[in-house]
Every structure is written in C-alpha cells, then in structure tokens.
Amino acid sequence: MLELEAVKQAKALESATPETAEAGSSLWRDAWHRLLKNKLSVVGGVIVIIVTLLCAFAGVIAPDPNSQDLALYASAPSHAHWFGTDTLGRDLFARVLFGGRISLAVGMVATLVALCIGVVYGTISGYYGGNVDAVMMRIVDIIYALPFTIFVILLSVFFNNDETRARINHVIHATGLKFSLGSEFNIVLLFAAIGAVEWLTMARIVRGQVRSLRKMDFVEAAEALGIRPQRIIFRHMIPNVLGPIIVYTTLTIPSVMLLEAFLSFLGLGVQPPNASWGVLIGEGAKSMEEFPWLLTYPGLALSITLFSFNFLGDGLRDALDPRASKD
Amino acid sequence: MPTADAFLEVTDLKTHFPIEKGFLVKKRVGTVKAVDGIDLTLAQGEVLGLVGESGCGKSTLGRTILQLIPPTEGTVVLAGRNLAGLRGGDLRRARADFQMIFQDPYASLNPRMTVYDTLAEAISTHKNIPRGEMPRRVSELLSRVGLSPRFIRKYPHEFSGGQRQRIAIARALAVEPKLIIADEPVSALDVSIQAQIINLLIKLTREMGLTMIFISHDLSVVKHISDRIAVMYLGRIVEIGPSVEVFEKPLHPYTKALVSAVPIPDPARERHRKRIILSGDPPSPVNPPMGCTFHPRCPYMIEECRAAYPPFVDYTPGRRATCIRLHEINPPA
Numbered sequence: 086m087l088e089l090e091a092v093k094q095a096k097a098l099e100s101a102t103p104e105t106a107e108a109g110s111s112l113w114r115d116a117w118h119r120l121l122k123n124k125l126s127v128v129g130g131v132i133v134i135i136v137t138l139l140c141a142f143a144g145v146i147a148p149d150p151n152s153q154d155l156a157l158y159a160s161a162p163s164h165a166h167w168f169g170t171d172t173l174g175r176d177l178f179a180r181v182l183f184g185g186r187i188s189l190a191v192g193m194v195a196t197l198v199a200l201c202i203g204v205v206y207g208t209i210s211g212y213y214g215g216n217v218d219a220v221m222m223r224i225v226d227i228i229y230a231l232p233f234t235i236f237v238i239l240l241s242v243f244f245n246n247d248e249t250r251a252r253i254n255h256v257i258h259a260t261g262l263k264f265s266l267g268s269e270f271n272i273v274l275l276f277a278a279i280g281a282v283e284w285l286t287m288a289r290i291v292r293g294q295v296r297s298l299r300k301m302d303f304v305e306a307a308e309a310l311g312i313r314p315q316r317i318i319f320r321h322m323i324p325n326v327l328g329p330i331i332v333y334t335t336l337t338i339p340s341v342m343l344l345e346a347f348l349s350f351l352g353l354g355v356q357p358p359n360a361s362w363g364v365l366i367g368e369g370a371k372s373m374e375e376f377p378w379l380l381t382y383p384g385l386a387l388s389i390t391l392f393s394f395n396f397l398g399d400g401l402r403d404a405l406d407p408r409a410s411k412d
Numbered sequence: 413m414p415t416a417d418a419f420l421e422v423t424d425l426k427t428h429f430p431i432e433k434g435f436l437v438k439k440r441v442g443t444v445k446a447v448d449g450i451d452l453t454l455a456q457g458e459v460l461g462l463v464g465e466s467g468c469g470k471s472t473l474g475r476t477i478l479q480l481i482p483p484t485e486g487t488v489v490l491a492g493r494n495l496a497g498l499r500g501g502d503l504r505r506a507r508a509d510f511q512m513i514f515q516d517p518y519a520s521l522n523p524r525m526t527v528y529d530t531l532a533e534a535i536s537t538h539k540n541i542p543r544g545e546m547p548r549r550v551s552e553l554l555s556r557v558g559l560s561p562r563f564i565r566k567y568p569h570e571f572s573g574g575q576r577q578r579i580a581i582a583r584a585l586a587v588e589p590k591l592i593i594a595d596e597p598v599s600a601l602d603v604s605i606q607a608q609i610i611n612l613l614i615k616l617t618r619e620m621g622l623t624m625i626f627i628s629h630d631l632s633v634v635k636h637i638s639d640r641i642a643v644m645y646l647g648r649i650v651e652i653g654p655s656v657e658v659f660e661k662p663l664h665p666y667t668k669a670l671v672s673a674v675p676i677p678d679p680a681r682e683r684h685r686k687r688i689i690l691s692g693d694p695p696s697p698v699n700p701p702m703g704c705t706f707h708p709r710c711p712y713m714i715e716e717c718r719a720a721y722p723p724f725v726d727y728t729p730g731r732r733a734t735c736i737r738l739h740e741i742n743p744p745a
C-alpha cells in the first residue's frame with residue numbers, strides 16, 4: 086500500500102519534471118561506492134555470503150552429518166571425505182556445514198533480538214529524555230554490571246540436565262499446554278541469554294544517536310512544520326541512526342558467535358548430538374595430537390567467518406561515516 | 413499596550429530554564445533567565461530586526477514565540493489567537509501560520525531526503541494536495557526562492573550553503589505562513605552570499621506580505637531588511653525604534669556601543685568614528701546584576717541605576733528605551 090503510493094508519486098514526479106531534472110546521489114549510494122572501494126571488506130562480505138549459503142544449503146551439498154560408520158574411525162581427509170571423519174566415523178565436512186548453521190543462526194538471531202530490543206528501547210529513552218531516560222539507562226547500567234558469564238553458566242547448568250527438564254515439562258503439561266522442552270531448549274536458552282546482554286550496547290548507541298539528533302535543527306524544523314512525532318521518528322530520526330546501527334549489527338554477529346563457541350567449547354552451550362563450531366572445536370581439541378584435522382577444519386571455518394564479519398563491519402563503518410574513519 | 417493594528421503581540425514573555433541537580437528527585441539549584449519579560453508588537457507585513465550579543469536570548473525568544481520552547485510566563489497572540497495556550501494537535505495545526513528559518517543550513521535539512529521529499533512533506537503537512545499536482549507545487553516553490561526545478565531530486569549535501577538556505581526558506585514558505593522568524597539566517601554563509609539571501613528575504617516578505625522577525629548579532633545585517641530594530645540585552649529589550657533612527661541616533665548606552673562598532677562605508681566619516689568599548693563581559697543570565705542589568709558596563713552609570721530595573725521611557729513617538737537617564741544623555745538636537 087505504502088509502496089504503491091511511493092511508486093505513484095515517483096511516476097508523477099517523472100512525468101511532471103523535465104528530463105533535465107538531475108538525479109541526486111543519496112548518502113546511501115555514496116556509502117555503497119566507498120564500500121566497494123575497500124577491497125578487504127568486499128572480500129569479507131563475499132566470504133560471509135558464501136559461508137552463509139554453504140551452511141544454509143548444507144542438506145543439499147553434504148552427506149548426513151549424523152550417520153555413523155565405525156569402519157571410518159577418524160579417517161584422515163580424503164577424496165570421499167574432504168575434511169576426514171571423526172571418532173564416530175561421521176563426515177566432518179557435513180558436520181562443519183551443519184555446525185555452521187547453528188553457529189550462524191545463534192549469531193544472527195541473537196543479534197536480531199538485540200537489535201529489536203535495543204533500537205526500540207534506545208529510541209524511546211533518547212527521544213523522551215528526562216526522567217524516562219534516566220530510569221531506562223540506569224536499568225541498562227545495572228544489567229551491564231551483572232556477571233554475565235556466570236549467569237549463563239548457572240542457567241546452563243540448571244537447565245542442562247534431563248531431570249530438571251523433565252520436571253519443568255511435568256509442570257508445563259500440568260497447565261494443559263501441549264508442548265515440552267527438548268534437548269534443543271539449550272539453544273533457545275543461549276539465544277535468550279546472549280540477546281539479553283547484547284541489546285544493552287545497542288540501546289546505548291541508539292540512545293546517544295537519538296539524543297544528538299533531537300538537538301539537530303532539521304528535527305526541530307520538522308517539529309516547527311507541525312509534523313507528527315511518529316513521522317518525525319520514522320522519517321527524520323531512524324534513517325539518520327541507521328548507519329551506526331548497521332555497523333554495530335555487523336560487528337555484533339561475530340562477537341555473539343564467538344561467545345557461543347566459547348560456551349559450547351566448555352560444554353555449556355549447544356549440546357550433542359547437535360553441533361556448532363564451538364562443539365566441534367571442543368571435540369577436536371580432545372584429540373588434536375592424534376587427529377589434528379578434527380580441530381583444524383572447524384577452527385578455520387570459525388576464524389575465517391569471524392574475520393570476514395569484522396572486515397565487513399570495519400568497511401561499513403568507514404563507508405557510512407567517512408568523518409569517523411582515520412584518513 | 414495593545415494597538416489596533418497588532419498582528420503579533422507578545423506580552424510579558426518569560427522563558428526560564430531550571431538548572432537541576434540530582435537523579436529523579438531533582439533539586440533546582442538555579443535558573444537561567446534566558447528571556448525575562450519581553451513585550452513586543454508587530455504590525456502585519458512588518459519586519460523587525462532583533463539584535464544583541466551572543467547569549468542574550470535571541471534564539472530562545474524566537475523559539476518561544478514559535479512555541480518550540482514552552483514559555484514560562486506570558487502570552488503570544490498571533491492574529492487574535494494565543495499560541496501559548498495551544499497544545500498537541502491544536503498547536504501542530506496552528507503551525508501552518510508561523511515558521512522558522514535556522515542559522516545553519518547544513519544542519520537544518522535532513523541529509524537523507526531529497527529536495528523534493530523535504531518540500532513535498534512540508535506542503536502536505538497542512539494541505540491535501542492531489543499526488544499528481546505535487547511536483548508542480550514543489551517546482552513553483554523552488555523557482556520562488558531562485559532555484560532551478562532541475563535540482564528537485566538532489567540531496568542537501570550536493571548544494572552550497574547559500575543554495576541550502578534557499579531550500580530551507582522554501583520549506584518555511586511551503587505551508588504559506590504569515591509570520592516567519594529567521595534566526596541568524598545568513599551568519600553561517602559566505603559574506604558574498606549573505607546579500608543575496610537578504611535580498612531574497614526582502615523580496616519574499618514584500619511579495620507575500622509576510623511579517624518577519626529577523627535575528628542577528630550584527631547590526632549592519634539587519635539595517636537593510638528591518639523596518640524597526642529591537643535591541644536585546646540579557647533577556648530583555650532595552651531599545652526599540654525605526655531602523656533608520658536607531659542607526660542615526662542610538663538612545664540606550666548599550667545601543668550606542670553596538671552602533672559605534674559598525675564600520676561606516678564613507679571613508680571620511682569612518683576616520684572620525686568613535687568606538688565605544690564596553691568594559692567587561694556580558695553578565696550571566698543565571699545571576700543578573702541588581703537594578704539595571706547593564707549598569708556594570710555602562711559609561712553613564714549613576715547610583716540610582718543599581719536600585720531597580722528601569723521602565724521603558726518614551727523618547728519620540730515610536731522610540732523607547734529602558735534608561736533612567738534617557739533624556740539627559742540624549743539632549744534634543
């Protein structure tokens with residue numbers, strides 16, 4: 086509906102303005118051109134896309150990651166098994182791709198959660214200011230001060246045994262709900278725990294941006310015109326805070342993935358038979374002297390992906406805010 | 413002092429900013445009296461120049477008149493309606509009648525919107541225009557401020573400062589206002605561009621019968637555009653009168669100092685120009701001096717000046733200043 090109106094308006098503009106009307110170059114387009122000039126971040130972006138596609142289509146590309154063949158006990162990389170097999174004779178290439186699925190999903194979903202909460206929270210806090218802002222930001226400070234890692238470890242330990250889960254399921258069923266917590270519950274927990282922490286920084290960034298925008302003349306000019314507050318927020322403020330949000334989002338994904346890997350490595354995150362890169366690295370590390378490929382391949386997959394995200398993020402920062410970059 | 417032809421009437425307007433300390437339970441530790449009791453009357457179509465040093469409250473006065481800052485006290489009556497009493501939707505709808513032009517054209521346009529988007533948004537805020545007609549309206553507006561409609565799809569960063577200020581002027585005119593407050597609209601521009609923008613504003617106010625308050629810290633800028641000049645010091649108006657007369661014969665000691673600082677184009681007279689240098693800095697609006705707030709810097713200060721803030725004294729019809737020694741220091745010629 087909105088889209089249609091925009092198209093209609095564009096057509097009317099097309100027909101009413103002479104061909105001589107020069108096309109403008111938006112800040113987005115300028116930023117895009119600057120980004121393309123940055124080789125490292127283009128490479129990073131391409132790798133991110135390739136890795137994401139490979140993991141997304143793992144089911145088509147790779148064999149079943151859970152089919153065991155004890156005859157293939159920890160066989161070295163070969164033509165049939167590119168990354169070799171693990172101690173249960175499972176194809177490591179398949180396990181890396183399927184593991185990447187979970188790692189990327191945790192990274193992206195948790196970041197998305199953080200993004201949504203952080204943007205809404207930060208915008209409200211920054212826009213209204215005063216006591217609203219003071220209370221909201223103090224809450225952020227308090228959550229910030231909580232020892233997050235211990236918090237997650239406690240949660241994991243508590244929820245991560247079958248008896249506790251069975252007891253909780255019993256309660257759920259007693260209330261008449263037809264659903265129960267499975268072993269994947271841990272992954273959900275991980276999303277929630279990571280998301281619950283990552284939104285804090287996002288909220289702070291957005292709130293700072295909105296506060297400085299509030300003082301900008303063009304926002305006051307919009308107010309002076311009599312434009313409604315919702316429209317001022319959506320048309321004048323959010324498009325102008327989008328740049329830093331995009332940059333921070335791109336840089337949050339790898340940091341969340343690293344956190345997931347860390348927790349899973351310790352056995353507190355994703356639980357077998359589900360695999361993530363952290364789980365695979367953890368398993369590989371146990372036998373790194375005998376079967377080094379079990380550590381090398383998942384490790385490489387994780388590092389390359391994290392590097393790529395960071396290069397892309399840095400490139401985006403330089404492109405979206407040329408003043409903030411070093412040169 | 414209501415007059416028959418008053419179009420804008422500001423009465424005892426005050427804007428005080430509290431200085432607060434503490435979290436949630438705020439303690440008021442002081443007050444910035446940015447605007448402290450202003451009375452002003454403008455006739456329709458009149459241009460008033462508002463001058464004064466940096467920090468004397470010119471912008472705050474402008475923003476308070478336009479209800480961008482809620483007044484602490486006082487009324488602003490525009491065409492018979494008190495703007496200070498309006499809230500929410502009523503205030504938003506009323507805003508079609510009064511607009512602002514900002515000092516910095518680099519900050520006053522949304523960098524993510526094309527000229528078309530900016531102006532179309534302004535036009536459609538208070539009017540329902542058929543979609544097909546909008547481009548023509550926008551083109552008209554641009555031509556009115558001397559910009560080619562060719563630029564319609566460009567973004568602010570693709571324009572020079574002077575061109576941006578023209579776009580900002582077009583945006584203010586888009587709602588067909590009756591009153592415009594221009595807050596130092598040329599002080600961020602190159603000197604070579606300043607005259608063009610001033611001439612544009614003169615042309616537009618005449619053509620459209622606009623009433624305007626033109627704010628500047630520079631007397632020579634307001635000289636050409638204003639019918640009358642009001643001089644502000646520390647949140648109050650100390651002198652008001654017809655532009656030419658204020659220039660020829662400033663009455664208030666503060667105005668005398670301001671006028672003496674303006675270079676005279678005639679070299680012969682410029683050589684004999686005597687500058688009155690004010691001692692000291694403008695005092696803080698948090699702790700204004702007792703009595704006449706200008707007395708610590710005034711070369712004509714006497715003991716009585718410390719007693720009470722002086723009332724306006726009429727000099728000739730239309731000319732007034734707040735100085736108890738007004739007639740004494742300005743003997744009739």
Ligand SMILES: Nc1ncnc2c1ncn2[C@@H]1O[C@H](COP(=O)(O)OP(=O)(O)OP(=O)(O)O)[C@@H](O)[C@H]1O
Binds near residue numbers: 446469473
């Ligand atoms: N929102 C605010 N909160 C507190 N104090 C303020 C606020 N806005 C302005 N002031 C104070 O009010 C006084 C007048 O400020 P104002 O901006 O109106 O001056 P001005 O005459 O426009 O100065 P300039 O020539 O620098 O633009 C200053 O002392 C300023 O610090």
Ligand SMILES: [Mg+2]
Binds near residue numbers: 470472
């Ligand atoms: Mg100002």
